[in-house]
Amino acid sequence: MQKFSYHTHTVFSDGHNNVKEMIERAERLGWEEMGISDHLIVHKNIPQSRSFPRWQSSAGNHVYKTDFAKAADEFCRHAEEIGKIARGRNIKVRVGAEVDYFTYDGWTDEFACFRRKTELDYYISGNHFLQPSDGEILDIKDLPLLSGEERNRALKNHFDSICRAIESKIFSFIAHIDYIRKSPFCPDDAFQTEKMRVIEYLKKYQTATELSTKGLRKRGDFYPADRLAGEIIKNNIPLVISDDAHRISELGFAFDEAENYLQAHQCRNRWSFEK
Numbered sequence: 001m002q003k004f005s006y007h008t009h010t011v012f013s014d015g016h017n018n019v020k021e022m023i024e025r026a027e028r029l030g031w032e033e034m035g036i037s038d039h040l041i042v043h044k045n046i047p048q049s050r051s052f053p054r055w056q057s058s059a060g061n062h063v064y065k066t067d068f069a070k071a072a073d074e075f076c077r078h079a080e081e082i083g084k085i086a087r088g089r090n091i092k093v094r095v096g097a098e099v100d101y102f103t104y105d106g107w108t109d110e111f112a113c114f115r116r117k118t119e120l121d122y123y124i125s126g127n128h129f130l131q132p133s134d135g136e137i138l139d140i141k142d143l144p145l146l147s148g149e150e151r152n153r154a155l156k157n158h159f160d161s162i163c164r165a166i167e168s169k170i171f172s173f174i175a176h177i178d179y180i181r182k183s184p185f186c187p188d189d190a191f192q193t194e195k196m197r198v199i200e201y202l203k204k205y206q207t208a209t210e211l212s213t214k215g216l217r218k219r220g221d222f223y224p225a226d227r228l229a230g231e232i233i234k235n236n237i238p239l240v241i242s243d244d245a246h247r248i249s250e251l252g253f254a255f256d257e258a259e260n261y262l263q264a265h266q267c268r269n270r271w272s273f274e275k
């Protein structure tokens with residue numbers, strides 16, 4: 001059974017437990033390693049997003065940012081704190097970030113600068129927003145505000161931004177590739193062409209993706225949905241199990257069920273960092 005998770009959050013972003021609590025729980029689970037991947041969400045126009053005030057007002061959170069320089073300072077301090085807490089323990093703790101990959105002009109250069117400054121151990125990509133047009137940002141639950149045609153374009157752009165993230169080769173793995181299924185405008189049988197393109201990119205760039213048990217907690221099945229997970233396995237794309245834990249009780253959540261699923265589907269390409 002997989003005894004690690006590289007996709008976890010702390011109070012540094014939107015998690016509910018601090019770094020020490022998360023690491024100590026992982027130790028108690030008998031894990032030899034874990035990764036802390038708090039959100040890195042930087043977009044020049046993020047104050048346009050309707051969820052911005054909510055994150056802006058909660059004290060001390062580091063979730064939504066308009067500039068990378070401030071985010072880099074905060075992540076440097078965060079990484080230092082994790083390093084201190086992890087020192088001398090029997091568990092190896094990696095410091096990463098779950099990154100919303102935006103495609104407007106200049107974003108990738110600023111992100112490159114962030115990576116040079118912070119030297120985090122790894123990045124995972126997880127897109128939680130829509131980019132209806134260049135430089136625009138929209139919460140998924142605001143899709144009904146768009147016209148049919150705009151909606152269609154925004155959803156196509158969403159899958160396209162995942163492909164851009166894959167081809168950037170920056171990310172150790174791609175999180176929840178069908179996160180968008182939480183919107184009623186993007187049910188599992190929709191946008192098959194776009195979803196298959198994501199699969200093609202994962203295959204072409206030999207980039208890993210996750211089987212996330214967060215879906216089990218939120219809606220009763222995994223991210224990605226059965227059909228897409230089947231395509232991933234059929235194409236022998238490397239897979240890692242994730243809990244996307246936002247609190248200690250979610251660390252390793254339903255990993256036995258995820259193991260059984262992968263075994264039943266004869267998944268032979270499991271991904272992890274080299275030991």
Ligand SMILES: [Zn+2]
Nearest residue numbers: 098126175176
């Ligand atoms: Zn996510």
Ligand SMILES: [Zn+2]
Nearest residue numbers: 007098126244
């Ligand atoms: Zn996450």
